[in-house]
Amino acid sequence: MKEFINKTCILWDFDGVILDSMEVREDGFRKVLTLFPASQIEILLSFHRKNGGLSRYVKFEYFLEQIIGGEKNEEKVQQWAEEFSEIMRKSLTSKGRLIEEVISFIKRNKKLYHMHIVSGSDGNELRFLCDQLEITEYFKSIHGSPTPKIDLVRILMEEKGYKPEETCLIGDSINDFEASRLNDIQFFGYNNPALKARGLNYINSFK
Numbered sequence: 001m002k003e004f005i006n007k008t009c010i011l012w013d014f015d016g017v018i019l020d021s022m023e024v025r026e027d028g029f030r031k032v033l034t035l036f037p038a039s040q041i042e043i044l045l046s047f048h049r050k051n052g053g054l055s056r057y058v059k060f061e062y063f064l065e066q067i068i069g070g071e072k073n074e075e076k077v078q079q080w081a082e083e084f085s086e087i088m089r090k091s092l093t094s095k096g097r098l099i100e101e102v103i104s105f106i107k108r109n110k111k112l113y114h115m116h117i118v119s120g121s122d123g124n125e126l127r128f129l130c131d132q133l134e135i136t137e138y139f140k141s142i143h144g145s146p147t148p149k150i151d152l153v154r155i156l157m158e159e160k161g162y163k164p165e166e167t168c169l170i171g172d173s174i175n176d177f178e179a180s181r182l183n184d185i186q187f188f189g190y191n192n193p194a195l196k197a198r199g200l201n202y203i204n205s206f207k
Contacts, residue, residue: 003188003203007113009162011153012106012139013171014119014126016052016191019133020097021088028087032080033063040067052192053175055120055145056081085125093132099191103135105206110138114162117142118152118169118179149179157183170203 004010015021026045033041044063051059060077064070106115116139119126123144130136140160143152157167168186169176177200180187189195189202196202 003201004113004168007166007168007186009114009116009160009167011116011118011156011167011169011185013053013169013173013176014117014121014144016172017170018099018102018106018117018135019092019129020099021092022052024088024091024097028084028091029059031087032083036068043067051175052173053120053149053171053179055148056084056122057146060084081122085122088121088125089128092129095133098133098135101206102190106135106138114160115139116156117144118149118156119144120149120175121145123147149175150182153179153183153185157185174198 012018015025026048029044029048030041033044040063044059044067047062048059057077060080061072064076065072070076109115117126117130119142121144123142123146126144127136127142130139130142136142141156143156147155153169156162157164164184168188169180170188170190171177171180172190172192172195174195177187177189177195187201189200196204
């Protein structure tokens with residue numbers, strides 16, 4: 001694709017870019033927080049939709065401290081995050097959820113680019129899902145939270161010695177754009193027309 005001329009490294013977001021998982025993730029938040037009023041859960045889901053690249057740890061902290069007005073409680077956040085992960089491990093292993101045009105592009109070009117996953121999803125859960133979906137082999141490495149995406153990108157580029165001008169990140173959220181901008185690499189939006197409406201670089205299709 002012409003977008004990747006002069007690129008040697010592609011960093012991929014996971015949810016909404018490689019895997020159609022957004023509906024399942026939203027349902028996961030509802031199940032973990034089922035004892036709370038639906039109105040409070042919907043506020044969290046609105047925050048979640050606007051901040052797809054942030055980790056669940058940040059989102060559960062936001063729910064606890066900003067929505068229900070609780071005190072900071074790392075143990076409670078960790079408990080919710082673990083419950084959420086268990087639901088995801090059971091619900092996101094179907095290969096039918098893989099976004100076909102993206103997977104086809106990755107398979108065709110795995111020898112042309114260094115490809116990595118950098119995601120707001122939990123790192124251990126992410127590697128489990130990639131194994132179950134049989135896509136691990138296409139990526140040099142797979143990284144997720146609790147480390148923020150901005151730091152994941154920075155650390156990966158430092159460790160691998162990738163040049164910013166030869167690297168890009170493909171994501172579906174404004175947080176992905178910020179992780180790219182703050183690491184001085186090119187961003188491409190995908191699967192979220194709101195990013196295109198902002199005038200950001202955008203991939204309409206991988207076909």
